[in-house]
Amino acid sequence: MQAASFDNYATHYDEHFTFSPVGLLQREAVYSYLIPILKKQQSVLEINCGTGHDAIEIAKKVKDVVATDVSEKMIQQCEAKKNGVNNVSFKARSIQDLDEEIKNVDFIFSNFGGLNCLSPQELSEFSIKCNALNKQTDLFFVIMGRKCIWERFYFKIKGDRTKANRRKSNEGVSTTINESEFKTWYYSPKEMERLFNTFKAQRISGIGLFVPPSYLNSFFANKKVLLKVVSFLDKVFCKFKWAADYADHYLIHLKKDN
Numbered sequence: 027m028q029a030a031s032f033d034n035y036a037t038h039y040d041e042h043f044t045f046s047p048v049g050l051l052q053r054e055a056v057y058s059y060l061i062p063i064l065k066k067q068q069s070v071l072e073i074n075c076g077t078g079h080d081a082i083e084i085a086k087k088v089k090d091v092v093a094t095d096v097s098e099k100m101i102q103q104c105e106a107k108k109n110g111v112n113n114v115s116f117k118a119r120s121i122q123d124l125d126e127e128i129k130n131v132d133f134i135f136s137n138f139g140g141l142n143c144l145s146p147q148e149l150s151e152f153s154i155k156c157n158a159l160n161k162q163t164d165l166f167f168v169i170m171g172r173k174c175i176w177e178r179f180y181f182k183i184k185g186d187r188t189k190a191n192r193r194k195s196n197e198g199v200s201t202t203i204n205e206s207e208f209k210t211w212y213y214s215p216k217e218m219e220r221l222f223n224t225f226k227a228q229r230i231s232g233i234g235l236f237v238p239p240s241y242l243n244s245f246f247a248n249k250k251v252l253l254k255v256v257s258f259l260d261k262v263f264c265k266f267k268w269a270a271d272y273a274d275h276y277l278i279h280l281k282k283d284n
C-alpha cells in the first residue's frame with residue numbers, strides 16, 4: 027500500500043510540502059542542526075528520501091550520498107533534480123531492503139516522517155540492524171511524535187476528537203493526502219531511544235512546535251508576519267528536549283554508545 031500511495035503523491039509532493047511555507051520553515055529548522063554536523067569525508071545513506079531535496083543539499087557537504095525511497099515515482103522526481111551534482115545516486119529501495127547499505131556508511135538520515143511509515147514490527151527490525159552495526163555510524167531521524175499540541179488543539183476546536191487523539195494510537199492511522207491513502211504510526215522520543223539502545227542521543231529537538239503542521243498551510247500561506255513570529259518562537263523553545271514530543275516533528279541525532 028505505502029509504495030503505490032506515495033507513487034500517486036510524487037508529482038504533487040514538492041508543491042504540497044517541500045516548497046510550502048510550513049515545509050520550508052520546518053526543513054530550515056532541520057538544516058540548522060544537520061548541516062553543521064556533516065563532515066567532508068562522510069558517506070551518507072538517506073532512507074525515504076522522497077523527491078530528493080535533502081540528498082542534493084547534503085551531497086554539497088559530504089563525500090557521497092546514496093538516497094533511497096520505496097516509491098519509483100519519487101525516485102524519478104529525484105533524478106530530475108540532480109543538475110550536475112554527481113556525488114549523489116538515487117535508488118528505488120525500501121528501508122527493509124538496505125541490509126548491505128547500512129553497514130558501509132557513516133551517517134544514516136531520514137527526514138519528515140519516513141520512519142512513521144513503518145509499523146512497530148518493521149521499525150523494531152530496522153533498529154535491530156542498526157544496533158548491530160560495528161561502525162561509529164551517526165543516525166539522524168526526523169519523526170512525528172505523539173503529543174503534537176497543534177494537532178490536539180486544531181482538531182478539538184473542529185470537534186473531531188478521534189483526529190485530536192490519533193497520535194496516541196499504536197494500531198496505525200490511515201491518512202489520505204491528495205487521494206493517496208497510507209498508514210502512519212507515531213513514535214515518541216523515548217520509544218526511539220529504547221529501540222536504538224546501542225546509541226546515545228546527542229540531541230532531541232522539536233521541529234514545528236509553534237510552526238504548525240502542513241495541513242494548516244492554506245491558513246498560514248499569506249500571513250508572513252505570523253509565520254515570522256511562530257518561526258522565532260520555535261527558535262527559542264524547540265531547543266528544550268521536553269518540548270520535542272509536543273511538536274509536529276522532532277529530530278533525534280544518535281551516536282554509538284561505547
Ligand SMILES: C[S@@+](CC[C@H](N)C(=O)[O-])C[C@H]1O[C@@H](n2cnc3c(N)ncnc32)[C@H](O)[C@@H]1O
Pocket residue numbers: 028029032033044073074075076077080094095096097100119120121122136137138139140143144
Ligand atoms: C513524508 S515523505 C518524506 C519525504 C522526504 N524525506 C522529505 O523530507 O520530504 C515519506 C517518504 O517515505 C517513503 N516511504 C514510505 N515507506 C517506505 C519504506 N518502507 N521504505 C522506503 N521509503 C518509504 C515514501 O515513499 C515517501 O517518499
